[in-house]
Amino acid sequence: MKTVAVIFGGRSTEHDVSIVTALASIIKPLELTKQYKVEAIYIAKNGAWYWDEKLKDINLFSSGQIQDFLHKTQPTSVQFDGGMTLVKASGIAGRKTSRKIDVVFPAMHGTYGEDGSLMGLLRMAGVPFVGCDMDASVLAMDKVLAKQVAESSNIPVAKYECIYRDAFARKPADILRIVEKTLTYPLFVKPAHLGSSIGITRVTNVQELQNAIEVACHYDSKVIVEEEVANLIEVTLPILGNDQLKPALLEKPLTKPEDFFDFESKYMHGGKGGKKSGGKGTKGSQGYSELPAQLDAELYKKAEQTGLAVYRELGCNGIARIDMLIDNKTNIVYFNEVNPLPGGLYEHNWRAAGVSSVDLVQTLVRLAEERFQQQQQENTVFSTNYLQQF
Amino acid sequence: MRFFSYFTPSAPWAFVYMVQQFEYNPTKFLKWAVNFSDLRKAQNRGKLHITPRIKLMLVVAYLAYFASIIMIVSQALWHNAFFAIGGIIFVPFFCISVVYVVTVVLQKTIINPVQNREMLAAIQKLASSKALRIAVLGSYGKTTMKELLVTVISEARKIIATPGNKNILISQVRWVNNSTLGNEDVYVFEYGEAKPGDIAKLAHFSKPEIAIITGIAPAHMDAYPDLDSIVKDFASISSVVDASETYFNNQKLLKDNIKGSAYDIDGLGKWKVSNVSVSITGTDFTLSNGNDRLELRTGLLGMHQIGPITAVVVIAKKLGLSNQQIITGVSKTTPFEHRMHPRQLGGAWIIDDTYNGNVEGMRAGLELLKALSAKRKIYVTPGLVDQGTESENIHKQLGDLIAQAKPDKVVLMQNSVTSHIQAGLSAGNYDGEVTIENNPLEYYTNLEHFLAAGDLVMLQNDWPDSYR
Structure with missing residues (x-):
């Protein structure tokens, strides 16, 4: 039986979301397959790694007992021995328990997890891992880079400006002037690397703009300011696959531009921040949404094709969710951003698309192994006589 | 671990629980006990219902358990340690024997005389009633038939039926004694058969004017040597009910042994069925007899429901119901919990048929699964319990039926019949x-x-954890 390590938590503002994704949407279905031995690896907010069966219990986290657990438990060592092995003290006569990992299932959102950092580490370790590879994760988690890649492939994006924290701190007035000159209100100000709508503000004047940039700079050294798309229909599309892509259903959050999801409305009130309208709303992991999005067939197809094109151009593998903005009058579909590890894997959407939670995690593990096999066939060693000169 | 579960302090509790599960039948309990089922699983899905009899049995069982342990420990301390170790094996057997004896003694000395008095009172109460009595018997489909009768006939007549699964003699006796029976037009009695002679006893008690035999299939094969013995039990109803008032499911074995009118998917006598349409939300068909024509729609699923509904329609007409009353009554029939009961789960359809416990019922469910369309079909079953010496053949037949229904996926619950x-x-x-x-x-x-959207799942039968 193969061992799959699910890594969650991490030094990220989305630490808590990651715990729910891991325990509810990944570990449980993986265990139900009865095909894998599933190991839970929790990365605490201070960056220490822990490996224990007890970490599979949501009550440990929801009750706050996790702090007591961390206090009493030795962090785990990770051994890179041509693969990846977990090592921890067994508590008996100084002996250690170890477990060789066959596949890693990252369940971390945001910085150090979803942004390519963990993927780089796993590539170095030579262990197959689920989801986007390092380069795609880096692109996906940088909203500016992702838009630049999309633009280079003639995929429409809303007009935007990139601001660096240092530059804004030095010359805020210059930055504000440039933004006002190139973009038209209303604008959205976002930290370039954060997900779950953290630090996002909608602004309609220069004072709000300045405040919003300051807030965003609090979370990130790179900030994106972009124009609001008129006559907006917001849609999102989860996609699965390496070479052969399988889109789930186009989903439309039932919100207006002025009450876009922030973290609070997305996760803290069961998604009730989104306005419920009509009878076709689905209360998924991200609150009320229309699933599938009720668009005319041509527009639906266009949005789906845009999502698939972005997935390919950014080099995504395994799974990702592509967020898009549609101008309902011009029918232009704008790429907005990519989420390389959708919260809860967006399993509600996959289920509606005909993929069960168990099938989803099994497919993702298979895709990880397939990509790893392909990478193993690439030649990374080149023999030369270079050293013999010395 | 299964073996060791017989030595834990929870073992006496599990023994008493199983006696209750076997409706205080000491023979069934003994057969189960010597089969060494896993006691840890015995109460996974049920709880001991505490009654005065159970309290007494628990006290005796624990006395036996601790007395035998004390005896063994005293042997170990003062006499022969080897003998004591060997004696540990004796603990569960002693405990089982005591529970068995207590069950038998209580039944004969206290329970039987009390029940005889209760029976006499119930017979007198029934004798004072003018209501028409309908008996529903068969290996399967009894509850559905009973509910059909009540739903349709209640459109015009006052009707009452034995509730839930009160289908053994003593539970019906108590139901009669405890109910405020009086002004009803019709009583429906569901007859459960667990051993030869049960049907005759029930018929002698309730004396029905109409009988419906819903079908025959291998069931309770631990008590009945073969199907012929079951049909013989069913046929005993003819000593009370006239052939003109007897209706039965058109199965060869019943047709060869029962005198009466057969019903099936084609109709009953001159009543003919046509225009059948089956979906996940119900079944539509036309029932006609010459110019008399009824367009019927039921919430019940599957073509196998048409025969029983036809029988109910014929009885309802005999009782004087109008066509409109019958159509309205049939339209109100909906699936009963755990019997071909459809429900949605995250965009998937689940047909819960977990109360189905015989191969004919399984066949009907599989035919429905085959008839319905879905993106992916999944069939889930543990198989059937109590199939006696025919178990292997029946489960091979079930496997073949599943293969014919062609589900995309089959999920089997691991137990002794899985390989069959x-x-x-x-x-x-x-x-x-x-x-x-x-x-x-x-x-x-x-x-x-x-599961995912577009899936259709058929769950058939449930297998108590106390069986292996």
């Missing part, structure tokens, strides 16, 4: 996916994780 179902699947050249689950409770409680 697999053999039947192979014989039927089934080429879909087969998975074996060794923890049914975990599977059922996490069903949503296995």
Whole structure:
């Protein structure tokens, strides 16, 4: 039986979301397959790694007992021995328990997890891992880079400006002037690397703009300011696959531009921040949404094709969710951003698309192994006589 | 671990629980006990219902358990340690024997005389009633038939039926004694058969004017040597009910042995069925007799429901119901919980048929699964309990039936009949996916994780954890 390590938590503002994704949407279905031995690896907010069966219990986290657990438990060592092995003290006569990992299932959102950092580490370790590879994760988690890649492939994006924290701190007035000159209100100000709508503000004047940039700079050294798309229909599309892509259903959050999801409305009130309208709303992991999005067939197809094109151009593998903005009058579909590890894997959407939670995690593990096999066939060693000169 | 579960302090509790599960039948309890089922699983899905009899049995069982342990420890301390170690094996056997003896003694000395008095009172109460009595018997489909009769006939007549699964003699006796029976037009009695002679006793008690035999299939084969003995039991109803008032499911074995009118998917006598349409939300058909024509729609699923509904329509007409009353009554029939009961789960359809416990019922469910369209079809079953010496053949037949229904995936709950179902699947050249689950409770409680929109899942029968 193969061992799959699910890594969650991490030094990220989305630490808590990651715990729910891991325990509810990944570990449980993986265990139900009865095909894998599933190991839970929790990365605490201070960056220490822990490996224990007890970490599979949501009550440990929801009750706050996790702090007591961390206090009493030795962090785990990770051994890179041509693969990846977990090592921890067994508590008996100084002996250690170890477990060789066959596949890693990252369940971390945001910085150090979803942004390519963990993927780089796993590539170095030579262990197959689920989801986007390092380069795609880096692109996906940088909203500016992702838009630049999309633009280079003639995929429409809303007009935007990139601001660096240092530059804004030095010359805020210059930055504000440039933004006002190139973009038209209303604008959205976002930290370039954060997900779950953290630090996002909608602004309609220069004072709000300045405040919003300051807030965003609090979370990130790179900030994106972009124009609001008129006559907006917001849609999102989860996609699965390496070479052969399988889109789930186009989903439309039932919100207006002025009450876009922030973290609070997305996760803290069961998604009730989104306005419920009509009878076709689905209360998924991200609150009320229309699933599938009720668009005319041509527009639906266009949005789906845009999502698939972005997935390919950014080099995504395994799974990702592509967020898009549609101008309902011009029918232009704008790429907005990519989420390389959708919260809860967006399993509600996959289920509606005909993929069960168990099938989803099994497919993702298979895709990880397939990509790893392909990478193993690439030649990374080149023999030369270079050293013999010395 | 299974063996060691017989030595734990929870063992006496489990023994008493199983006596209650076997309705205080000491023979069934003894057969189960010597089969060394896993006591840890015995109460996974049920609880001991505490009654004065159970309290007494618990006290005696624990006295036996601790007395035998004290005896062994005293042997070990003062006499022969080897003898004491050997004696440990004796603990569960002593405990089982005591529970068995207590069950028998209580039944003969206290329970039987009390029940005889209760029976006399119930017979007198029934004798004072003018209501028409309908008996419903058969290996399967009794509850559905009973509910059909009540739903349709209540459109015009006051009707009452034995509630829930009160289908053994003493439960019906108590129901009569405890109910405020009086001004009803019709009583419906559901007859349960567990051993030869049960039907005759029930018929002698309730003396029905009409009888409906819903079908015959291998069931309770631990008590009945063969199907002929079951049909003989069913045929005993003719000593009370006239052939002109007897209706039966058109199965060869019943037709050869029962005098009366047969019903099936084609109709009953001059009543003919046509225009049948089956969907996940119900069944439509036309029932006609010359110019008399009824367009019927029921919420019940499957073509196998048409025969029983036809029988109910014919009885309803005899009782004077109008066509409109019958059509309205039939339209109100909906699936009963755990019997071909459809429900949605995250965009998937689940047909819960977990109360189905015989191969004919399984056949009907599989025919429905085959008839309905779905993106992916999944069939889930543990097989059937109490199939006696025919168990292997029946489960091979079930495997073959599953293969014919062609579900995309078959999920079998691991137990003693799993290999027989697999053999039947192979014989039927089934080429879909087969998975074996060794923890049914975990599977059922996490069903949503296995399903997606467009799936159709048929759950047939449930297997008590106390069986192996």
